[in-house]
Amino acid sequence: MPSVPADGYDLLVVANRLPVDIAVGDDGKPSWTRSPGGLVTALAPVMAGADGAWIGWGGSPDLELEPFEVDGTQLVPVPLSEADVEKYYEGFANDTLWPLYHDVIAPPTFHRQWWDAYQRVNRRFAEAAAAQAARGATVWVHDYQLQLVPRLLRELRPDLRIGYFHHIPFPPLEIFAQLPWRRQVVEGLLGADLVGFQRAGDAANFVRVVRRLTDLTTRGQVVTLTKHGRVERHVRAAAFPISIDSAAFDDLARSAAVQERAQQIRHELGDPEVLLLGVDRLDYTKGIRHRVKAYGELLEDGRLSPSTTTLVQVASPSRENVGAYQQLRDEVELLVGRINGDYGQVGHAPVQYLHQSFPMEEMAALYLAADVMLVTALRDGMNLVAKEYVAARSDDRGALVLSEFTGAADELQGAILVNPHDIDGMKDAITYAVHMDQREARKRMRRLRRRVLGHDVTAWAQEFLAVLTAVPTRSEHV
Numbered sequence: 001m002p003s004v005p006a007d008g009y010d011l012l013v014v015a016n017r018l019p020v021d022i023a024v025g026d027d028g029k030p031s032w033t034r035s036p037g038g039l040v041t042a043l044a045p046v047m048a049g050a051d052g053a054w055i056g057w058g059g060s061p062d063l064e065l066e067p068f069e070v071d072g073t074q075l076v077p078v079p080l081s082e083a084d085v086e087k088y089y090e091g092f093a094n095d096t097l098w099p100l101y102h103d104v105i106a107p108p109t110f111h112r113q114w115w116d117a118y119q120r121v122n123r124r125f126a127e128a129a130a131a132q133a134a135r136g137a138t139v140w141v142h143d144y145q146l147q148l149v150p151r152l153l154r155e156l157r158p159d160l161r162i163g164y165f166h167h168i169p170f171p172p173l174e175i176f177a178q179l180p181w182r183r184q185v186v187e188g189l190l191g192a193d194l195v196g197f198q199r200a201g202d203a204a205n206f207v208r209v210v211r212r213l214t215d216l217t218t219r220g221q222v223v224t225l226t227k228h229g230r231v232e233r234h235v236r237a238a239a240f241p242i243s244i245d246s247a248a249f250d251d252l253a254r255s256a257a258v259q260e261r262a263q264q265i266r267h268e269l270g271d272p273e274v275l276l277l278g279v280d281r282l283d284y285t286k287g288i289r290h291r292v293k294a295y296g297e298l299l300e301d302g303r304l305s306p307s308t309t310t311l312v313q314v315a316s317p318s319r320e321n322v323g324a325y326q327q328l329r330d331e332v333e334l335l336v337g338r339i340n341g342d343y344g345q346v347g348h349a350p351v352q353y354l355h356q357s358f359p360m361e362e363m364a365a366l367y368l369a370a371d372v373m374l375v376t377a378l379r380d381g382m383n384l385v386a387k388e389y390v391a392a393r394s395d396d397r398g399a400l401v402l403s404e405f406t407g408a409a410d411e412l413q414g415a416i417l418v419n420p421h422d423i424d425g426m427k428d429a430i431t432y433a434v435h436m437d438q439r440e441a442r443k444r445m446r447r448l449r450r451r452v453l454g455h456d457v458t459a460w461a462q463e464f465l466a467v468l469t470a471v472p473t474r475s476e477h478v
């Protein structure tokens with residue numbers, strides 16, 4: 001068992017990614033930029049205000065770096081070799097767990113070598129956390145890449161208080177049970193004192209999986225672990241819907257620079273009467289193909305005019321070494337090319353497709369410029385883009401078309417809900433949003449904004465940490 005470090009941290013975040021991407025230049029010197037992704041957006045402001053450390057991967061293979069500080073947070077890099085990136089990150093995390101946990105939209109691949117790498121890398125993260133945590137510290141482990149860490153860490157450091165938050169959906173037993181290592185994964189998660197999910201339905205799925213795959217007893221959302229017939233400890237499962245730094249988007253969208261940029265965007269697009277917007281990582285869970293198809297049909301049917309309507313689709317590059325993502329890119333780009341070929345004119349393309357990532361200021365301007373935001377994911381743990389759009393609409397205008405299959409749909413009353421598999425239904429919803437009268441639009445947006453501004457990422461983290469820190473630790477018992 002590693003010894004307890006004398007100068008350890010009281011609060012540790014353990015996540016696959018650090019909040020920065022590190023690259024090594026030709027001169028051999030590392031430099032960093034803020035990394036993309038929902039988790040980073042969510043946790044950066046929380047960590048900035050706490051005296052804690054963040055343990056994670058720098059985003060490139062074979063980086064052996066000493067801990068360093070960014071914006072008041074100590075960052076502790078965990079190295080991944082090229083083989084780890086291929087088998088643990090691209091393989092087990094993103095080609096086994098990701099599709100399995102998202103309703104098997106793409107078929108998950110089960111490789112024993114990937115599982116070996118997943119175990120090996122999870123152990124490395126657990127050891128890094130054990131070496132940084134002060135006695136009785138709180139450790140917050142994040143997401144599906146690290147499901148074995150809670151148990152491994154508890155074995156190394158029984159004095160710690162361990163929380164785990166699952167950012168993506170937790171599937172029903174019937175799907176989860178496909179995983180050849182399902183039992184080990186459940187036992188890994190049960191190393192935590194508190195297991196948090198986006199939605200009540202995810203927590204219920206997890207508890208049902210525990211009931212069916214282990215012989216542990218559960219009562220409501222609480223699992224009881226016993227040793228030699230005596231209660232050892234309890235694990236609580238609960239929903240904590242994640243949010244964003246709502247005020248930051250609200251402020252940004254109120255700034256003159258962003259408002260001017262929003263007008264400029266519309267102008268550069270040829271002053272369309274109707275501007276639709278999609279913003280996603282280029283991921284098959286996001287329903288981009290379904291959305292673009294529905295839009296193409298609306299142009300074909302003449303319900304939207306190709307000369308006065310524009311769809312801006314931002315699809316930020318993601319997991320580009322994974323086959324399913326490469327295939328998706330080809331499919332989306334084929335579809336976009338067809339629509340622009342069939343309905344475009346010289347100087348005007350009805351789909352503006354951007355396979356790029358943009359800074360927050362540009363995103364806020366896009367949100368403000370758009371008449372209708374389309375969030376039509378086939379499955380999504382939460383979907384922070386939907387919340388960002390709402391937070392940016394300080395003018396109380398705009399409309400949100402939102403998939404029922406996002407965590408956000410549980411919370412965001414005021415959105416126009418759609419089933420993205422129902423192309424006709426989606427076409428009707430888009431048409432409704434485009435023609436909605438201003439009074440109704442305002443009423444809906446105000447309702448949406450009350451929720452998003454009233455429950456931001458700081459509230460989310462505080463709620464999770466408040467429940468977690470109420471759990472007595474081993475060191476408090478002795």
Ligand code: G6P
Nearest residue numbers: 017036037038039143167168319
């Ligand atoms: C989702 C996951 C995060 C992940 C992010 C970006 O939001 O829940 O854990 O970091 O996608 O994906 P990536 O593979 O680039 O980290």
